[in-house]
Amino acid sequence: MQREETIGAKLWASLVWLMVGLFVLNLVGLVATVVVNSFGTRWFATWLPAGFTPRWYAMAWNEFQLPAILLVTMEVVGAVVLLSGLIGVPAAYAMARRDFPGKKAAMLLFLLPLLVPPITYGIPMATVLYQLHLAGTLSGVILANLVPTVPFVILIMIPFVEQIDPRIEAAARVFGASTLQLFTRVLVPLLTPGILAALLLVLVRTIAMFELTFLTAGPDSQTLVVALYYSVFAAGVRPGQSIDAMAVVYMIATMVWLLIALRFVNPTQIVTRAKK
Amino acid sequence: MSDRIGVRLRLARRGMDGLTLLVLPAVLFILALFVYPFLYGLFLSFHPMKGGTFANYIRFFSDPFLYETIGTTLWLAVPVTILNVVLSIPVAMRVRLLRRQKLLTTILVVPITLGTVLVAEGLLNYLGPRGWFNRVLMAAGIIDHPLMLLHNYWGVFLSLVITGFPFTFLLTLSYVTGIDPSLEQAGAMLGARARARFRHILLPLLTPGLTITLALSFVQAFSVFPSAVLLGAPAGPTRVISIAAYQAAYEQYDYSMASAIAMIMAAVQVLIVVALLVAKGIAYRGPASGGKG
CATH class of the missing domain: 1.10.3720.10 (MetI-like)
Known part of the structure; x- marks a missing residue:
């Protein structure tokens, strides 16, 4: 597209870029504050802390149960990734390959948990989980987190399945492959990039899923982000730097997986989840 | 026997066969943990701890x-x-x-x-x-x-x-x-x-x-x-x-x-x-x- 060369157009362009720059600057500023503070000794009315020390990390590790919280987080995330893959990928395959009555309704059913905010459906869901005595346990947290991730996997996987030539499956059928063999020998190898992308995004989303975990977790089933919320909420119980040390651990845990996931998907895909 | 095959074929022509069933676990899961809780919540909201059917809603809209x-x-x-x-x-x-x-x-x-x-x-x-x-x-x-x-x-x-x-x-x-x-x-x-x-x-x-x-x-x-x-x-x-x-x-x-x-x-x-x-x-x-x- 030809760009306009008038002064007004240039001014407008500069203004837009200035705005983007300011936004990114503030974003970097807020992340950097957390990182700097987590290493600072005393930070009071100066640009930078008086000195730097790693002891807040040791404190978060030894005194604030960071290893236990990380273990719970890994258990929850691992189970959610595995189960949403096992439920979601076959469902996506059926949705992509078959036209059955009620398919539109099924699609709407899968869209809703992604469009309705977790805090809105989380409270009735937690009520039901409490009645089943599942809330407050690890399985309750896992079940709650599966509600948005199963549809998420389905919606991401449908286009990946559609890309595969159906004649490949027909050939496998001709040679006598059962549905299970079709999946393990033909489809899963062909779908690996898509499955990897979907599951990595589920991983990132589950580490960062606050509302559903918060509403269903008990004292022994808190993930990192919920533990972080409680420490910020009860500010003063523990030093701010130690909370920030935990926040840095959380950031690293999320960012590593995000960067790996971004090798397989476009960032816009993370939010684009509703088509007209 | 031939009858069963007939039903199968007719179902398959409408897109219902063994493969279609793979969508069932996901549908059942969302029904159980998303749709049911929502309906249950709606039901529960009309059964307040005290007062009539609409007591919760009346309380909400009368308490600033x-x-x-x-x-x-x-x-x-x-x-x-x-x-x-x-x-x-x-x-x-x-x-x-x-x-x-x-x-x-x-x-x-x-x-x-x-x-x-x-x-x-x-x-x-x-x-x-x-x-x-x-x-x-x-x-x-x-x-x-x-x-x-x-x-x-x-x-x-x-x-x-x-x-x-x-x-x-x-x-x-x-x-x-x-x-x-x-x-x-x-x-x-x-x-x-x-x-x-x-x-x-x-x-x-x-x-x-x-x-x-x-x-x-x-x-x-x-x-x-x-x-x-x-x-x-x-x-x-x-x-x-x-x-x-x-x-x-x-x-x-x-x-x-x-x-x-x-x-x-x-x-x-x-x-x-x-x-x-x-x-x-x-x-x-x-x-x-x-x-x-």
Whole structure:
């Protein structure tokens, strides 16, 4: 597209870029504050802390149960990734390959948990989980987190399945492959990039899923982000730097997986989840 | 035997065979943990701990401490959503011309992935009276006294911009890049300037996408929770509706009332989304769709 060369157009362009720059600057500023503070000794009315020390990390590790919280987080995330893959990928395959009555309704059913905010459906869901005595346990947290991730996997996987030539499956059928063999020998190898992308995004989303975990977790089933919320909420119980040390651990845990996931998907895909 | 095969064949012709059944576990799961709880919550909200069928709803709409949460939440969510969408459009228009978009989109996806809790924790330091934000403004001589941005309306507002703008922007960008560039080139060839091209070509094509962006961004902002507690004044100016629902469930153990508040929250969201869709229908009618050419 030809760009306009008038002064007004240039001014407008500069203004837009200035705005983007300011936004990114503030974003970097807020992340950097957390990182700097987590290493600072005393930070009071100066640009930078008086000195730097790693002891807040040791404190978060030894005194604030960071290893236990990380273990719970890994258990929850691992189970959610595995189960949403096992439920979601076959469902996506059926949705992509078959036209059955009620398919539109099924699609709407899968869209809703992604469009309705977790805090809105989380409270009735937690009520039901409490009645089943599942809330407050690890399985309750896992079940709650599966509600948005199963549809998420389905919606991401449908286009990946559609890309595969159906004649490949027909050939496998001709040679006598059962549905299970079709999946393990033909489809899963062909779908690996898509499955990897979907599951990595589920991983990132589950580490960062606050509302559903918060509403269903008990004292022994808190993930990192919920533990972080409680420490910020009860500010003063523990030093701010130690909370920030935990926040840095959380950031690293999320960012590593995000960067790996971004090798397989476009960032816009993370939010684009509703088509007209 | 031949009868059974006949049924099978007929089902298969309609797309029902063994493979179709693979969708069942997912459907059953969502029915059990999303649809059923919602219906159960609706049912529970009409069975209050004391009083008649509608007691919860009557209590909500007669107690200012409860019904004012709707206004408080709207007062946060509506301005934030409009600001985010209005800022997203010009930025998306510029960014679509960039060759290397991925760096910027990657930076912007970071706050979405980190989530509201971390953003709130960061802003507590960053926006504080001795934080970098105020220090820079004071060093530049723009202000004399630190701005009070925490534990009030503005703390929550700014956190909603930090997490909401990237979401709105990436959504807008995906709609903007979905428009066939040759349409705009045709306009340019016929002598339309940038402003006219935007007004008469791009905006009509974007309207359906922007309506969805507005609706999704609003719903996200309306369900603000952790930052309203951590950065706002959860007892006063930022007592949003999700805080009221949370307190009913986890502090008063009145699940019936909590369900009623959750249903009211969902109703307000649905009302606004429907209003947006209706407004779009009135404002714009036409065969426009932004499909890639």
